[in-house]
Amino acid sequence: MWSKVRDFLFEKAGEPEPDRNKHTLDELHIAAAALMVEAAMLDGNFDEQEKSAIVHVCKRHFNIDCDTARKLVEEAQKQQKDAVDIHNFISKFAPHFDHAERLKIMEMMWEVVYADGELHSYEANLMRRVCGLLGVKDQENGDLRKQVLARIEAGNNSLQTASV
Template sequence: MVLDRLKSLFVGIESGESPRPTRDEKAFSAAALLVEAAAFDDRVDSEEMATIRAILTDRFALSPEEAGGLLEEARNLQATSNDLHGFTRRIKEHFPPEERIGIIEMLWEVAYADGELHDFEANLLRRVCGLIYVSDSQSGAARKRVLARLGLE
Protein backbone atom coordinates (compact mmCIF):
# COMPACT_ATOMS: atom_id res chain seq x y z
CA MET A 1 0.00 0.00 0.00
CA VAL A 2 2.82 2.42 0.83
CA LEU A 3 4.61 1.63 -2.41
CA ASP A 4 1.40 2.11 -4.42
CA ARG A 5 0.82 5.49 -2.78
CA LEU A 6 4.44 6.52 -3.41
CA LYS A 7 4.24 5.40 -7.01
CA SER A 8 1.07 7.41 -7.58
CA LEU A 9 2.58 10.38 -5.75
CA PHE A 10 5.62 10.54 -7.97
CA VAL A 11 4.13 9.32 -11.25
CA GLY A 12 5.32 11.34 -14.19
CA ILE A 13 8.22 13.07 -12.46
CA GLU A 14 10.87 11.12 -14.34
CA SER A 15 9.12 11.57 -17.68
CA GLY A 16 8.88 15.31 -17.18
CA GLU A 17 5.13 15.28 -16.69
CA SER A 18 3.82 17.25 -13.77
CA PRO A 19 0.38 16.06 -12.68
CA ARG A 20 -1.52 18.07 -10.07
CA PRO A 21 -1.61 16.31 -6.72
CA THR A 22 -4.89 15.10 -5.32
CA ARG A 23 -6.11 15.87 -1.81
CA ASP A 24 -4.86 12.45 -0.69
CA GLU A 25 -1.43 13.04 -2.23
CA LYS A 26 -1.22 16.40 -0.47
CA ALA A 27 -2.25 14.81 2.81
CA PHE A 28 0.32 12.03 2.36
CA SER A 29 3.10 14.51 1.55
CA ALA A 30 2.19 16.50 4.65
CA ALA A 31 1.93 13.35 6.79
CA ALA A 32 5.38 12.18 5.69
CA LEU A 33 6.95 15.50 6.62
CA LEU A 34 5.06 15.67 9.91
CA VAL A 35 6.16 12.18 10.92
CA GLU A 36 9.73 13.05 9.96
CA ALA A 37 9.51 16.14 12.18
CA ALA A 38 8.16 14.08 15.06
CA ALA A 39 10.97 11.54 14.72
CA PHE A 40 13.76 14.04 14.16
CA ASP A 41 14.64 14.27 17.87
CA ASP A 42 14.97 10.44 17.96
CA ARG A 43 11.77 9.90 19.91
CA VAL A 44 8.15 10.03 18.89
CA ASP A 45 5.76 10.57 21.75
CA SER A 46 2.02 10.26 22.03
CA GLU A 47 1.50 14.05 22.01
CA GLU A 48 3.23 14.33 18.65
CA MET A 49 1.21 11.47 17.15
CA ALA A 50 -2.03 12.93 18.49
CA THR A 51 -1.08 16.31 17.02
CA ILE A 52 -0.35 14.80 13.62
CA ARG A 53 -3.61 12.83 13.65
CA ALA A 54 -5.55 16.01 14.54
CA ILE A 55 -3.78 18.01 11.83
CA LEU A 56 -4.55 15.39 9.19
CA THR A 57 -8.17 15.18 10.30
CA ASP A 58 -8.72 18.93 10.49
CA ARG A 59 -6.61 20.28 7.62
CA PHE A 60 -7.38 17.60 5.07
CA ALA A 61 -10.97 16.77 6.09
CA LEU A 62 -10.12 13.14 6.77
CA SER A 63 -12.06 10.82 9.00
CA PRO A 64 -10.22 9.61 12.11
CA GLU A 65 -9.82 6.21 10.42
CA GLU A 66 -8.41 7.75 7.22
CA ALA A 67 -6.02 9.93 9.25
CA GLY A 68 -4.91 6.90 11.28
CA GLY A 69 -4.25 4.87 8.14
CA LEU A 70 -2.35 7.70 6.51
CA LEU A 71 -0.34 8.23 9.68
CA GLU A 72 0.56 4.54 9.79
CA GLU A 73 1.69 4.60 6.15
CA ALA A 74 3.77 7.71 6.80
CA ARG A 75 5.35 6.09 9.87
CA ASN A 76 6.23 2.99 7.84
CA LEU A 77 7.79 5.17 5.15
CA GLN A 78 9.74 7.19 7.71
CA ALA A 79 11.12 3.99 9.23
CA THR A 80 12.52 2.87 5.86
CA SER A 81 13.55 6.18 4.29
CA ASN A 82 15.17 9.43 5.30
CA ASP A 83 14.75 11.34 2.05
CA LEU A 84 12.87 14.61 2.45
CA HIS A 85 13.70 15.81 -1.05
CA GLY A 86 11.03 13.85 -2.91
CA PHE A 87 8.23 15.17 -0.73
CA THR A 88 9.56 18.69 -0.47
CA ARG A 89 10.09 18.86 -4.23
CA ARG A 90 6.51 17.76 -4.83
CA ILE A 91 5.25 20.33 -2.33
CA LYS A 92 7.41 23.09 -3.81
CA GLU A 93 6.28 22.37 -7.37
CA HIS A 94 2.57 21.78 -6.82
CA PHE A 95 1.42 23.57 -3.70
CA PRO A 96 0.65 27.28 -3.91
CA PRO A 97 2.59 29.55 -1.51
CA GLU A 98 -0.21 29.75 1.06
CA GLU A 99 -0.38 25.94 1.26
CA ARG A 100 3.39 25.70 1.64
CA ILE A 101 3.19 28.15 4.54
CA GLY A 102 0.39 25.99 5.94
CA ILE A 103 2.71 22.97 5.80
CA ILE A 104 5.30 24.92 7.78
CA GLU A 105 2.66 25.86 10.33
CA MET A 106 1.73 22.19 10.67
CA LEU A 107 5.40 21.33 11.21
CA TRP A 108 5.66 23.97 13.94
CA GLU A 109 2.61 22.41 15.62
CA VAL A 110 4.33 19.03 15.69
CA ALA A 111 7.63 20.52 16.84
CA TYR A 112 5.87 22.16 19.80
CA ALA A 113 3.51 19.25 20.55
CA ASP A 114 5.57 18.32 23.60
CA GLY A 115 5.73 21.96 24.75
CA GLU A 116 9.32 22.63 23.72
CA LEU A 117 11.38 23.06 20.57
CA HIS A 118 14.40 20.81 20.18
CA ASP A 119 17.43 21.87 18.15
CA PHE A 120 16.95 18.98 15.73
CA GLU A 121 13.36 20.04 15.06
CA ALA A 122 14.35 23.68 14.52
CA ASN A 123 17.04 22.52 12.09
CA LEU A 124 14.53 20.42 10.17
CA LEU A 125 12.13 23.36 9.94
CA ARG A 126 14.86 25.59 8.51
CA ARG A 127 15.80 22.93 5.96
CA VAL A 128 12.21 22.32 4.87
CA CYS A 129 11.55 26.07 4.58
CA GLY A 130 14.50 26.39 2.22
CA LEU A 131 13.46 23.37 0.19
CA ILE A 132 9.86 24.52 -0.31
CA TYR A 133 10.68 28.23 -0.67
CA VAL A 134 9.08 29.57 2.48
CA SER A 135 10.95 32.62 3.75
CA ASP A 136 12.26 33.04 7.27
CA SER A 137 9.72 35.81 7.91
CA GLN A 138 6.84 33.60 6.72
CA SER A 139 8.09 30.74 8.88
CA GLY A 140 8.49 33.06 11.84
CA ALA A 141 4.93 34.33 11.44
CA ALA A 142 3.65 30.74 11.22
CA ARG A 143 5.61 29.88 14.35
CA LYS A 144 4.09 32.82 16.24
CA ARG A 145 0.58 31.75 15.22
CA VAL A 146 1.26 28.23 16.51
CA LEU A 147 2.75 29.47 19.77
CA ALA A 148 -0.26 31.74 20.35
CA ARG A 149 -2.69 28.92 19.54
CA LEU A 150 -0.89 26.56 21.91
CA GLY A 151 -0.56 29.18 24.65
CA LEU A 152 3.23 28.97 24.60
CA GLU A 153 3.99 32.61 23.78
Protein backbone atom coordinates in the same frame (compact mmCIF):
# COMPACT_ATOMS: atom_id res chain seq x y z
CA MET B 1 -6.09 6.00 -1.47
CA TRP B 2 -3.19 3.79 -0.40
CA SER B 3 -2.43 2.75 -3.95
CA LYS B 4 -2.17 6.47 -4.75
CA VAL B 5 0.24 6.86 -1.84
CA ARG B 6 2.39 4.02 -3.11
CA ASP B 7 2.30 5.23 -6.72
CA PHE B 8 3.12 8.78 -5.68
CA LEU B 9 6.09 7.82 -3.55
CA PHE B 10 7.40 5.00 -5.71
CA GLU B 11 6.75 5.91 -9.34
CA LYS B 12 6.87 2.82 -11.48
CA ALA B 13 9.78 2.78 -13.89
CA GLY B 14 8.92 2.88 -17.55
CA GLU B 15 5.42 4.23 -17.09
CA PRO B 16 4.60 7.56 -18.70
CA GLU B 17 4.98 10.51 -16.37
CA PRO B 18 1.59 11.93 -15.30
CA ASP B 19 0.93 15.64 -15.64
CA ARG B 20 3.18 16.94 -12.88
CA ASN B 21 1.79 20.47 -13.05
CA LYS B 22 -1.22 19.19 -11.14
CA HIS B 23 -1.58 17.28 -7.91
CA THR B 24 -4.26 15.50 -6.02
CA LEU B 25 -5.47 16.27 -2.55
CA ASP B 26 -4.07 12.89 -1.50
CA GLU B 27 -0.58 14.04 -2.52
CA LEU B 28 -0.84 17.06 -0.24
CA HIS B 29 -2.03 14.84 2.62
CA ILE B 30 0.80 12.36 2.08
CA ALA B 31 3.48 15.01 1.85
CA ALA B 32 2.30 16.89 4.93
CA ALA B 33 1.90 13.73 7.03
CA ALA B 34 5.33 12.41 6.09
CA LEU B 35 6.98 15.71 6.96
CA MET B 36 5.11 15.88 10.27
CA VAL B 37 6.25 12.36 11.15
CA GLU B 38 9.82 13.33 10.27
CA ALA B 39 9.56 16.38 12.54
CA ALA B 40 8.11 14.33 15.39
CA MET B 41 10.80 11.64 15.15
CA LEU B 42 13.76 14.00 15.11
CA ASP B 43 14.09 14.38 18.86
CA GLY B 44 14.46 10.60 19.12
CA ASN B 45 11.15 10.15 20.88
CA PHE B 46 8.04 9.62 18.76
CA ASP B 47 5.50 9.11 21.49
CA GLU B 48 1.73 8.79 21.54
CA GLN B 49 1.35 12.50 22.31
CA GLU B 50 3.12 13.44 19.08
CA LYS B 51 1.31 10.76 17.08
CA SER B 52 -2.01 12.00 18.43
CA ALA B 53 -1.03 15.56 17.56
CA ILE B 54 -0.36 14.54 13.95
CA VAL B 55 -3.69 12.70 13.75
CA HIS B 56 -5.48 15.73 15.22
CA VAL B 57 -3.72 18.16 12.85
CA CYS B 58 -4.57 15.97 9.84
CA LYS B 59 -8.21 15.66 10.91
CA ARG B 60 -8.57 19.40 11.39
CA HIS B 61 -6.67 20.66 8.35
CA PHE B 62 -7.79 17.98 5.88
CA ASN B 63 -11.32 17.52 7.20
CA ILE B 64 -10.96 13.74 7.40
CA ASP B 65 -12.21 11.24 9.95
CA CYS B 66 -10.09 9.78 12.73
CA ASP B 67 -9.57 6.37 11.09
CA THR B 68 -8.40 7.91 7.82
CA ALA B 69 -6.04 10.23 9.71
CA ARG B 70 -4.58 7.31 11.68
CA LYS B 71 -4.03 5.29 8.49
CA LEU B 72 -2.40 8.30 6.88
CA VAL B 73 -0.01 8.67 9.83
CA GLU B 74 0.78 4.93 9.82
CA GLU B 75 1.60 5.05 6.11
CA ALA B 76 3.68 8.20 6.63
CA GLN B 77 5.66 6.38 9.35
CA LYS B 78 6.41 3.53 6.96
CA GLN B 79 7.49 5.95 4.25
CA GLN B 80 9.64 7.91 6.68
CA LYS B 81 11.52 4.77 7.71
CA ASP B 82 12.35 4.06 4.06
CA ALA B 83 13.28 7.65 3.20
CA VAL B 84 16.91 8.52 2.66
CA ASP B 85 16.46 12.26 3.14
CA ILE B 86 13.77 14.89 3.01
CA HIS B 87 15.22 16.68 -0.01
CA ASN B 88 14.28 13.91 -2.43
CA PHE B 89 10.81 13.70 -0.93
CA ILE B 90 10.17 17.45 -0.97
CA SER B 91 11.61 17.94 -4.46
CA LYS B 92 9.05 15.43 -5.72
CA PHE B 93 6.01 17.45 -4.67
CA ALA B 94 7.00 21.02 -3.79
CA PRO B 95 7.08 22.47 -7.31
CA HIS B 96 3.46 21.45 -7.86
CA PHE B 97 1.93 22.98 -4.73
CA ASP B 98 0.95 26.60 -4.57
CA HIS B 99 2.31 28.98 -1.97
CA ALA B 100 -0.75 28.74 0.30
CA GLU B 101 -0.40 24.94 0.41
CA ARG B 102 3.28 25.25 1.29
CA LEU B 103 2.43 27.64 4.12
CA LYS B 104 -0.23 25.20 5.37
CA ILE B 105 2.35 22.39 5.49
CA MET B 106 4.72 24.61 7.50
CA GLU B 107 1.93 25.56 9.91
CA MET B 108 1.00 21.92 10.43
CA MET B 109 4.62 21.01 11.06
CA TRP B 110 4.94 23.75 13.69
CA GLU B 111 1.89 22.34 15.47
CA VAL B 112 3.51 18.91 15.63
CA VAL B 113 6.94 20.22 16.62
CA TYR B 114 5.39 22.01 19.62
CA ALA B 115 3.07 19.09 20.54
CA ASP B 116 5.44 18.05 23.33
CA GLY B 117 5.76 21.62 24.58
CA GLU B 118 9.31 22.30 23.48
CA LEU B 119 11.38 22.89 20.38
CA HIS B 120 14.37 20.54 20.11
CA SER B 121 17.41 21.84 18.18
CA TYR B 122 17.04 19.07 15.57
CA GLU B 123 13.41 20.05 15.05
CA ALA B 124 14.38 23.71 14.64
CA ASN B 125 16.99 22.70 12.08
CA LEU B 126 14.45 20.62 10.14
CA MET B 127 11.99 23.51 10.11
CA ARG B 128 14.64 25.84 8.65
CA ARG B 129 15.57 23.28 5.98
CA VAL B 130 11.97 22.54 5.01
CA CYS B 131 11.23 26.26 4.89
CA GLY B 132 14.05 26.75 2.40
CA LEU B 133 13.16 23.68 0.34
CA LEU B 134 9.52 24.76 0.10
CA GLY B 135 10.44 28.30 -0.88
CA VAL B 136 8.76 29.82 2.17
CA LYS B 137 10.24 33.12 3.31
CA ASP B 138 11.82 33.26 6.76
CA GLN B 139 9.41 36.03 7.77
CA GLU B 140 6.41 33.90 6.78
CA ASN B 141 7.82 30.91 8.64
CA GLY B 142 8.39 33.04 11.74
CA ASP B 143 4.85 34.40 11.54
CA LEU B 144 3.44 30.87 11.29
CA ARG B 145 5.51 29.78 14.29
CA LYS B 146 4.20 32.72 16.35
CA GLN B 147 0.60 31.98 15.34
CA VAL B 148 0.93 28.35 16.40
CA LEU B 149 2.55 29.31 19.70
CA ALA B 150 -0.22 31.86 20.36
CA ARG B 151 -2.90 29.18 19.70
CA ILE B 152 -1.13 26.75 22.01
CA GLU B 153 -0.81 29.38 24.72
CA ALA B 154 -4.48 30.37 24.35
CA GLY B 155 -5.48 26.69 24.59
CA ASN B 156 -3.36 26.19 27.70
CA ASN B 157 -4.83 29.29 29.34
CA SER B 158 -8.38 28.14 28.65
CA LEU B 159 -7.57 24.70 30.12
CA GLN B 160 -6.09 26.29 33.26
CA THR B 161 -9.11 28.57 33.66
CA ALA B 162 -11.50 25.64 33.24
CA SER B 163 -9.71 23.56 35.88
CA VAL B 164 -9.70 26.32 38.52
